[in-house]
Amino acid sequence: MMKLSELKQGERGTVVDIKGSSEMKRKLLNMGIVKGAEIKMVRNAPLKDPIEFEIRGYHISLRKNEAENIIVEVRK
Amino acid sequence: MRKVVALAGNPNVGKSVIFNALTGARQKVGNWPGVTVEKKEGICKYKDIEFYIVDLPGIYGFTANSIDEKIARDYILHEKPDVVVNIVDASNIERNLYLTMQLIEMEANVVVALNKMDLAKLKGYKIDVRKLSKELGLSVIPMIAVKNEGIEELKVAIYYATKHRVKPFLRYNDGVERIISAVQEKVIEHNILSNYPPRFVAIKLLEGDEEILKMANFNEEVIKQWIS
Numbered sequence: 030m031m032k033l034s035e036l037k038q039g040e041r042g043t044v045v046d047i048k049g050s051s052e053m054k055r056k057l058l059n060m061g062i063v064k065g066a067e068i069k070m071v072r073n074a075p076l077k078d079p080i081e082f083e084i085r086g087y088h089i090s091l092r093k094n095e096a097e098n099i100i101v102e103v104r105k
Numbered sequence: 106m107r108k109v110v111a112l113a114g115n116p117n118v119g120k121s122v123i124f125n126a127l128t129g130a131r132q133k134v135g136n137w138p139g140v141t142v143e144k145k146e147g148i149c150k151y152k153d154i155e156f157y158i159v160d161l162p163g164i165y166g167f168t169a170n171s172i173d174e175k176i177a178r179d180y181i182l183h184e185k186p187d188v189v190v191n192i193v194d195a196s197n198i199e200r201n202l203y204l205t206m207q208l209i210e211m212e213a214n215v216v217v218a219l220n221k222m223d224l225a226k227l228k229g230y231k232i233d234v235r236k237l238s239k240e241l242g243l244s245v246i247p248m249i250a251v252k253n254e255g256i257e258e259l260k261v262a263i264y265y266a267t268k269h270r271v272k273p274f275l276r277y278n279d280g281v282e283r284i285i286s287a288v289q290e291k292v293i294e295h296n297i298l299s300n301y302p303p304r305f306v307a308i309k310l311l312e313g314d315e316e317i318l319k320m321a322n323f324n325e326e327v328i329k330q331w332i333s
Contacts, residue, residue, distance in 0.1 A: 051313060052170055059166030061200040085199045086228065 031103065034080060034096035036070035042101030043067055049098035057099070061085045068101065108267045109184070110149075110156045113177060113208065114192035115201050116163030119220045121145075122250040123192055124160045127260070132158075137176050151260045154267060159186065165200075167207045168314065175316075181213050182301060188266045189213040190259070195225035195232055195247070205241065209273050212302040216262045217245040218255070242273030284311065284332050291331050297321050 036042055044066045047054050061084055062068070071081040071088060078093040091099075114120050124132070128147025137144045145160040161180060162173035181189060191208050193201040198219075208215050217238075225232060238245040244262040248255030276282065288307040291297070298306050298321055309317040310328050318324065 051315075055166070055168045055312075056170060059168060059203065061203065085197075087197050087200060 030100055032097050033068065033070075033082070033091070033099035033101050034077075034093050036068075036101065036103070038070055038072055041067060041069045041104045043104060044099060045102050046100040047098060048100070049095075053095065053098065057095075060089060062089075062099065067104075068099075106153060107155045107157055108187040109159065110188045110190060110263055111159045111161050111180060111184075111186040112190050112192060113161045113181070113204070114163060114218075115165055115194060115197070115204060118163070118192045118194040118197075118201065119250045120160060120163060120192050123190075123218060123220065123248075123256070123259070124158065126250060126253060126256045127156070128158055140172055140176070142172060142176055149260065151264050154264060156188075156263060156267075164204070166204060167211070178211075181208070181211055187214060188216060188263050190216050190218050190263060192218045192220055194221050195219045195230065196221045196228050198225070198230070198232065206275060209241070209243075209275050210305050210308055212272070212305060214266055214270050215243050215273070216259070216266050217241065217243060218248055218250075218259055219245050220248045220250050220255075222247045222254075223249050223252075243271045287332055288328065297323075 030045060033042065044062060044064050046064065047057060066084055069083040071083050073080055079090040080093065080096055081088055081090050112120055112124055124145060124147065127149040132145060132147030135144050136142065142162055147158045149156040149158055161177040164174045164177050166174060167178040168174055189208055191205050193205060205215070205217060219234065234245050234247050244266065246255055246259045246262050248259065250256065277285065285304065285307050288310055289303050292303045292306045306317065310321065310323065313325050
């Protein structure tokens with residue numbers, strides 16, 4: 030298990046936990062980022078912030094500190 | 106006869122295209138009271154009814170965290186529009202249907218405009234519109250708004266919805282339903298936020314929705330006691 034922010038380009042993971050404030054969790058829930066969701070790291074912006082991910086067929090950019098709150102299990 | 110129709114949906118689903126197609130030149134742009142969020146209103150006539158159409162801000166959910174979400178939520182809960190047209194991006198259907206689910210929980214009179222059917226097809230999605238409509242318990246109109254496809258069908262669906270209010274119901278698994286019922290009973294018993302649907306209030310209290318908790322003057326501990 031690792032932080033979502035630690036996924037390498039092209040790696041996929043399954044969300045296992047979301048930390049942080051309830052406000053943040055709800056915001057992520059609205060975007061479809063919930064436990065069990067499949068997520069793929071697409072690419073980094075310069076300085077690795079923000080990071081682009083693909084989830085449920087669409088792309089989303091998360092700030093590094095947001096991605097650090099999401100725990101994933103890497104899929105082999 | 107005049108009926109109020111609100112347009113709701115995620116950002117970038119083609120809400121403005123549909124708003125323009127429905128209202129044509131008969132629209133005005135202003136602000137929501139007290140905030141610098143644009144409010145677009147327009148008129149669309151169909152048969153004996155004049156639809157007064159309000160474009161709500163594009164949102165992902167109704168958590169009232171951002172001003173956009175609060176505007177949309179307050180409008181639907183307080184102004185109680187006759188029909189809410191939920192514009193869903195068919196090429197992003199999974200994320201979009203979350204808002205649909207919340208609209209159903211708010212007991213809005215929903216019509217789903219399933220837009221961007223061409224993009225969904227390009228992505229390889231095969232959407233069984235009839236089955237989706239049956240499962241949701243409301244009208245689903247497939248559209249390609251930029252090509253003006255489905256606009257007339259949408260008008261018919263809105264017209265029909267003003268005459269026959271649908272009451273879709275979203276059932277969770279038995280364990281969740283037991284807890285919702287327990288809280289709903291308390292909501293009714295204590296007359297909590299009685300101008301809102303009791304099931305909606307119960308679900309929001311269980312979610313720990315700060316705005317609803319504050320309005321009801323409750324803290325999460327009380328809710329925990331109810332369900333223990």
